[in-house]
Amino acid sequence: MGxxxxxxxxxxxxTDLHVESNDxxxxxxxxxNEVNPVRSQHLWEREAEDNVLDxxxxxxxxxxxxxxxxxxxxxxxxxxxxNNLNIEPEVRCRVLLTTPLESFTVGxxxxxxxxxxxxxxxxxLWLWCLPQELGHIVLDIGSTxxxxxxxx
Numbered sequence: 260m261g262x263x264x265x266x267x268x269x270x271x272x273x274t275d276l277h278v279e280s281n282d283x284x285x286x287x288x289x290x291x292n293e294v295n296p297v298r299s300q301h302l303w304e305r306e307a308e309d310n311v312l313d314x315x316x317x318x319x320x321x322x323x324x325x326x327x328x329x330x331x332x333x334x335x336x337x338x339x340x341x342n343n344l345n346i347e348p349e350v351r352c353r354v355l356l357t358t359p360l361e362s363f364t365v366g367x368x369x370x371x372x373x374x375x376x377x378x379x380x381x382x383x384l385w386l387w388c389l390p391q392e393l394g395h396i397v398l399d400i401g402s403t404x405x406x407x408x409x410x411x
Contacts, residue, residue: 305348308366312353322354327376334385335369338393350396352389362388364395 315321322328331352339346351368355361358374369392371384379388 301348304366308368311365312368315355320356321370322356322373324353327354328352331369331371331389334389335393338390344393344397346396350393362392364392367396369393369396 312321316323328351331354335350335352338344339350346367348367353368353370354376355370355372357372358377359372360375360378362369362371362375364370369389371388371392375388376384
């Protein structure tokens with residue numbers, strides 16, 4: 260049986276990949292068809308993120324990628340460039356079709372509610388909400404779905 264009853268039955272000790280720094284540069288030589296472990300982890304996380312966003316979109320809660328998302332994406336790209344941030348995979352923005360004032364991240368996607376976009380003037384949104392959510396992504400705070408209600 261073993262002495263560690265709390266963790267007995269867990270076989271993931273040698274199968275989980277944990278990257279402790281975002282600045283990891285894996286330059287291992289892999290063949291053309293192989294992906295290094297760090298890139299593989301990023302691809303797996305992006306696939307999970309895309310699955311969550313797809314389900315929200317099919318449920319009619321998340322808007323399709325459109326003009327507003329592109330404007331938000333441009334602002335986030337400018338924030339990344341001016342602050343010398345290199346975030347992999349790239350940060351995306353989407354609009355939630357709800358009226359409550361909220362913003363959250365799903366992996367590396369910033370989601371902002373339509374209600375928050377309607378209430379906050381553009382400059383306030385750019386200076387307060389987007390940098391805050393980008394900070395959560397950079398610092399990797401929380402799990403895959405970090406939801407915070409915004410009180411104006």
